[in-house]
Amino acid sequence: MTDWIPVSTATGLRRGGVMRSFVCGQELAIWHSAGGAVHAWDNRCPHRGMRLSHGFVRGEQLACLYHGWHYGADGACTAIPAHPDLVPPASICVPTSPCIEAGGFVWVGGDPAHPPAEIPRLGLRSLHVEVPLATLRAHLGGTPDADGLVPFGIAAAALQAWDDRTTVLHLATPPKTSTTDRIALSRAAEALRREVEEWQTA
Amino acid sequence: MADRMTDLTALPAVTLNDWYCVAMEVTAPDAFDTTLLGATFYVTRTADGWQATRPDGTPCRCQTRYDHIWLCPGTPDRDLFALPEADQSGRRPVPCGAVRVACSPLRAVENFLDIAHFPFVHTGILGSEPHTEVYRYEVEITEGDAEVWATKVRFYQPQAAKSAAGGIETDYMYRVPAPMVSVLYKTCPPRPGEWDVIAIFVQPLGPELCDVWPWMSLFDDETPQEALIQFQQTIFLQDRSILENQVPRLLPLDPRMEVPTRADLTSVAYRRWLKARGATYGATLEAL
Amino acid sequence: MATLYDYALSGNCYKVRLLAALLEVPLDVQAVDFYPGRAHLAPAFLALNPAGTLPVLETGESVLTQSSAILGWLAATQDPTGRWLPTDEPETLARVLGWLAFADRLTATVGEARLHDMLRKPLDIDAARAGAKQVLRQLETALAERQIAGQSFLAAPHPTIADIACFPYAALAPDGGIALDPYPAIRDWIFAIRSLPGFITMPGIHALHEVLDQP
Ligand SMILES: N[C@@H](CCC(=O)N[C@@H](CS)C(=O)NCC(=O)O)C(=O)O
Ligand code: FES
Ligand SMILES: [Fe+2]
Numbered sequence: 001m002t003d004w005i006p007v008s009t010a011t012g013l014r015r016g017g018v019m020r021s022f023v024c025g026q027e028l029a030i031w032h033s034a035g036g037a038v039h040a041w042d043n044r045c046p047h048r049g050m051r052l053s054h055g056f057v058r059g060e061q062l063a064c065l066y067h068g069w070h071y072g073a074d075g076a077c078t079a080i081p082a083h084p085d086l087v088p089p090a091s092i093c094v095p096t097s098p099c100i101e102a103g104g105f106v107w108v109g110g111d112p113a114h115p116p117a118e119i120p121r122l123g124l125r126s127l128h129v130e131v132p133l134a135t136l137r138a139h140l141g142g143t144p145d146a147d148g149l150v151p152f153g154i155a156a157a158a159l160q161a162w163d164d165r166t167t168v169l170h171l172a173t174p175p176k177t178s179t180t181d182r183i184a185l186s187r188a189a190e191a192l193r194r195e196v197e198e199w200q201t202a
Numbered sequence: 203m204a205d206r207m208t209d210l211t212a213l214p215a216v217t218l219n220d221w222y223c224v225a226m227e228v229t230a231p232d233a234f235d236t237t238l239l240g241a242t243f244y245v246t247r248t249a250d251g252w253q254a255t256r257p258d259g260t261p262c263r264c265q266t267r268y269d270h271i272w273l274c275p276g277t278p279d280r281d282l283f284a285l286p287e288a289d290q291s292g293r294r295p296v297p298c299g300a301v302r303v304a305c306s307p308l309r310a311v312e313n314f315l316d317i318a319h320f321p322f323v324h325t326g327i328l329g330s331e332p333h334t335e336v337y338r339y340e341v342e343i344t345e346g347d348a349e350v351w352a353t354k355v356r357f358y359q360p361q362a363a364k365s366a367a368g369g370i371e372t373d374y375m376y377r378v379p380a381p382m383v384s385v386l387y388k389t390c391p392p393r394p395g396e397w398d399v400i401a402i403f404v405q406p407l408g409p410e411l412c413d414v415w416p417w418m419s420l421f422d423d424e425t426p427q428e429a430l431i432q433f434q435q436t437i438f439l440q441d442r443s444i445l446e447n448q449v450p451r452l453l454p455l456d457p458r459m460e461v462p463t464r465a466d467l468t469s470v471a472y473r474r475w476l477k478a479r480g481a482t483y484g485a486t487l488e489a490l
Numbered sequence: 491m492a493t494l495y496d497y498a499l500s501g502n503c504y505k506v507r508l509l510a511a512l513l514e515v516p517l518d519v520q521a522v523d524f525y526p527g528r529a530h531l532a533p534a535f536l537a538l539n540p541a542g543t544l545p546v547l548e549t550g551e552s553v554l555t556q557s558s559a560i561l562g563w564l565a566a567t568q569d570p571t572g573r574w575l576p577t578d579e580p581e582t583l584a585r586v587l588g589w590l591a592f593a594d595r596l597t598a599t600v601g602e603a604r605l606h607d608m609l610r611k612p613l614d615i616d617a618a619r620a621g622a623k624q625v626l627r628q629l630e631t632a633l634a635e636r637q638i639a640g641q642s643f644l645a646a647p648h649p650t651i652a653d654i655a656c657f658p659y660a661a662l663a664p665d666g667g668i669a670l671d672p673y674p675a676i677r678d679w680i681f682a683i684r685s686l687p688g689f690i691t692m693p694g695i696h697a698l699h700e701v702l703d704q705p
Contacts, residue, residue, distance in 0.1 A: 012674045016700055017681065020671055027449075044449045046461045048469075051447040056699040065696065066444055067465075068322045068334065081334035082318040082465035092461055125634045128672035162671075182638045190631060229526050299526030302610050304667070325697040413610070428521035428529070432498040435525075439499055439693030442608070443664065 004110030004147065006158035006170050007040070009123025010101050018062060020053035022162050023108050028097065029053040030106065033060045033073070040099035040108040041075055046092055103147065104172030105158050116147040121172035124155060125186055129169050129193045131200045133161040136169065139196045152192075155185050169193070210241055210256065210275060217483045218276030220380060221283075223403035223415045225271040226297045237407045238275055239483065245271065268417055269297040270403060283349075283379035287387075287399045287419055296418040296430045300405070301438055303414055305445040306484035307382050307406040308453035310414050312472060313441050314384040314402050315376050317357050318465045323440050326360055333358035336465035343475055350378040350475050352468040363398065364425045364433045366391045376468055381481040382406060393421040400434070409484045410451040414438065452486035491516055495538065495546040497524040499608075501601060501658035502557040503545040504692040509561055509654045511690040515568045525609050558590040561651040574651050585645040589652030595625050596659035603666030604659075615667075622668050626676065629660060633675035642682045649686060657683050658692070665694045 007021040007030055018031040020043055029043040029052035037060065043051050050066040057063075061078060063070045069088075070079040077092035099108050104121025129136055140157060142150035149156045152171060160168040171189060173182055210218060217239065224236045224245065233246040245254045245264065252264040254273050263274045268288055287293065303310060313319070318336050320329025339355040355374035362372045375387040375397070382404040387397035399419040404412050416434050454460055455477045462470050476485060494510075494517045496503045510517050522544055523529040530542050539546045539555050547554040547563070554560050565575035576582045599621035605611040606618065632644065645652040661680050663670055670676060683689065684698050691697050 008674070014678055014681070017677070019674070019677065047463075048460055048466075049448040049450065049454070050444060051449060054443075054447055054696075058700060063699065065322055065699070066448075067316075067318045068331075068699075080463055081321065081331070082336040083463060084332075084335055086463070124638070126674055179639055183635050186631075186634055186638060226526060229528075297526075300610065302608055304607075322699060323696070325691075325699070331699075426521065428523040428527070431523060431527075432521045436498045436693050439608070439665075440696075443694055443696070446664075 004100075004107035004116050006105045006148075006160050006168075007099075007108050008106040009126055009170050009172050010104050010106060010121075011123035012126050012170070013038070013106060016057045018053055018055055018057055020051065021108070021160075023097070023160075025163070027051075028108065029055070029062070030099065030108070031055075031057055031062050033057060035060055037073060038099045038101050038106050039073065040097040041071075042095045044094075045069060046077070046094060052094065103149075104156065105170055117145075119156075120175050121156060122175045122177065124171040124173050124182055125189070126168055126170045127189055127193055128162065129167050129196060130165060131167060131196050132165060133159055133167045135200060136167045136196060139192065139199075153185055153188060154181070210239065213239060213276075213483065214480050215276065215279070216480050217381075219274065219279040220276075220382070221265075221272045221274050221278065222382065223270045223405050224273045226299060226415065227266055227269050227271060228297070229299070230271060236273070236405075238273065239406055240408050241275070243273060243275065245273065268401075268403075269295050270415060270417065283383060285379075285385065285399070285401070285419075287397070290419075292421060293399075293419045294422060294427075294430075296420060296427065296434070298416040298418070298431045298434045298438075300413040300415050301435070301442060302407075302411070303442050303445050304411055304451070305448065306410055306451055306453050307404040307412040308476065308484040309445055309448055309451070310402065310404050310412055311378065311382060311384045312453060312469050313445055314386070315352070315378070315468045315472060316466070317355060317374065319441075319444070320357060320359070323444055324437055328359050328362065328437065329357065330360050338464070339467065341467045341471045343471060347475065347478060348379075350376075350468065350471050352376040352471075362389065363391055363420075363422075364430055365422050378472055378475070381476055381479075381483075382412075390421050392424075396421055398422075402438075406484060412484075450486060453484060455482065455485045455487050491518045492550065493518045493520055493548040495520050495522050495535070495544060495548075497522055497530075497544050499693060500524065500544055501604075501662055501692070502543075502597060504658050505557045505654050506545050506547065506560050506564070507692075508658075508690055509564050509574070509651065510568075512654075512686060512688045513564065513568050513574070514688060515564065558593060558651075558655050561590070561654055565651050573646070573648050574654075576646060576650065579646075582646050582650070586650050586652040589644050590655050592625075592629075593652075593655035593659070595621075596629075596656060599625050600659040600663045600666055600668060603668060604662055605666075607667050608665055618666070619668060622663065622666070626660065626663065626668070626670075626673055629656065630673040630675050633679050637675055637678065642679065644679075649683065653679075653683055658695070662694045 005023045013032045015032050021028050021030050027043040028040045031039050045064040054065045061070045068081040072078045075094040075096040077088040098112050102116045103119045155171045155173045158170040235242050241257045243254050254262050254264045265272050321331050321334045337356050341352045353375045359372045360369045373389045377385045385401040390396045390398040401417045403415040496519045547560045603618040606615050643649045643653050
């Protein structure tokens with residue numbers, strides 16, 4: 001069992017995309033560089049507190065939407081557009097967390113020396129289910145593997161606690177699964193969500 | 203929020219005894235409830251002008267100025283700020299209604315004082331890359347800690363005003379006459395030598411929620427009023443999505459919490475000025 | 491040139507401006523003071539559109555109301571490629587028409603929540619948000635299935651007026667206090683639309699800064 005928390009399927013965050021996520025109650029900006037590296041940063045620009053998840057990716061840098069400050073892969077500020085000639089002091093830096101792509105999912109917060117298993121999978125989709133993680137896990141059944149994944153039909157399901165009442169169900173299938181089967185799995189996941197949310201409110 | 207009634211007397215005098223914009227004169231109904239500093243006030247039109255009562259039924263002062271109704275929740279200890287340009291002939295007043303924003307009223311004012319965001323938030327209108335540089339400008343706090351002023355502010359703008367034909371270097375002056383009011387003066391394309399005046403009057407509903415009343419006083423005889431209002435609403439609504447995504451929502455007054463640069467001199471002075479006068483409603487003093 | 495009676499903050503008016511921009515069709519835009527002036531309910535405007543809704547398009551021959559109808563007219567008359575409203579492909583056409591109807595459900599839920607949060611319109615905000623969740627989940631499901639099938643747009647391998655009709659109020663959901671975090675397929679689709687050549691913004695939908703225009 002590793003401490004990696006899934007935050008997306010590997011295809012769920014396009015290259016050049018940025019999104020918000022929550023890991024252990026902490027708000028993060030997850031971004032995917034043009035070259036394919038994934039990053040997980042505190043979701044707060046050191047300048048004036050703007051959420052970096054609203055920012056934009058330029059190559060291997062993430063820029064803040066408010067004043068366009070750029071940050072490199074290590075979280076250090078690389079450019080301040082209001083002062084084009086200024087070399088930003090090294091003290092301006094966004095706190096980062098370990099983030100990797102493995103086995104068809106994007107993971108945050110574990111020990112980089114012990115990444116999740118590298119099993120080829122194709123991301124299917126991520127669904128927000130409005131029940132606590134324990135409830136969804138119980139409904140899914142199955143025995144979690146070393147990375148916490150449980151089977152969902154032929155797919156692998158990875159669970160992320162978004163907050164106390166919402167869980168994200170990330171699904172990935174074996175690479176050669178047909179489109180028909182993948183759509184059927186997507187619908188099965190919707191059915192599961194309906195069922196477990198109804199069970200929760202009942 | 204107003205249901206959990208604030209104890210007004212617990213607020214600092216500097217906050218309680220100030221004037222706040224609560225409505226636009228021409229669209230205000232004859233009687234209405236309005237939320238201010240977490241409490242509900244009742245405002246009515248009478249033969250003698252507008253009158254207001256506090257939640258406990260006691261009367262408080264009202265006045266109309268700059269096309270809006272202003273209310274003092276406590277006992278006024280100063281006049282409403284002066285804006286002599288409002289009475290200058292040839293100008294057109296443009297009140298724009300209110301936009302509700304889930305942010306600290308102080309963050310709304312600070313955003314209004316900032317030019318460095320123009321290329322990224324008001325792209326193609328008030329700024330555009332690569333014209334991102336903020337040149338050196340001057341900031342002062344006027345005598346008796348009365349007001350914050352920034353002068354000699356200059357910025358390249360693709361479409362500075364509805365009346366501007368193309369890109370120009372625009373001159374600005376900024377002014378904070380009260381903690382929840384900000385006024386800017388900018389180059390006026392049809393009338394060189396004069397300044398267009400644009401202001402926001404911020405009504406604090408709570409420490410993290412406000413109604414922002416933009417108001418302009420312009421030299422522009424050509425553009426229809428509707429188009430002027432919508433130009434201003436467009437700009438302000440671009441800011442709204444920023445303001446609702448600043449963390450924390452309260453304005454941090456501890457200088458260690460956020461990192462300013464030279465372009466933020468006005469913001470730094472504004473924060474110091476707020477702290478010095480104890481105007482901390484909507485602010486946080488602690489580090490995260 | 492057709493005249494658009496417009497309100498800058500209206501998602502429905504933006505649909506018309508956006509499609510016109512993508513088709514490179516100039517419009518004579520007349521601002522109507524929807525807020526604070528409520529000019530859409532004044533006699534002068536009601537004489538033009540008795541329903542008192544924006545947008546309205548005066549084509550020179552007729553006065554068109556309802557954003558979806560106006561999108562249809564623009565596509566039918568101003569798009570020589572026939573791709574935005576594919577009338578010669580009955581299946582695709584039917585899908586497009588389905589999404590035009592769906593777009594009004596976005597207006598009635600997300601759009602209302604936005605008017606409440608932003609311009610203080612009195613309404614049952616919990617009901618608007620609950621409705622918005624249902625509608626956005628349906629859109630997410632549809633787009634996720636399109637993605638699984640290798641497609642980026644709602645009704646065809648290319649954008650159609652279905653995308654234009656549904657895009658604004660989906661993208662503006664955060665203005666109404668509705669986060670888009672639960673909808674990754676909607677997020678990708680919003681990006682695909684923002685990337686279209688000739689795309690224009692409205693407040694709440696920011697310009698694409700990923701690529702620098704200038705060196
Ligand atoms: N289904 C119509 C709805 C148009 C609509 O609701 N427009 C709003 C502005 S976004 C309006 O004019 N509302 C007037 C009112 O509700 O009184 C369309 O798509 O054109
Ligand atoms: S808040 Fe991020 S650049 Fe200013
Ligand atoms: Fe702004």
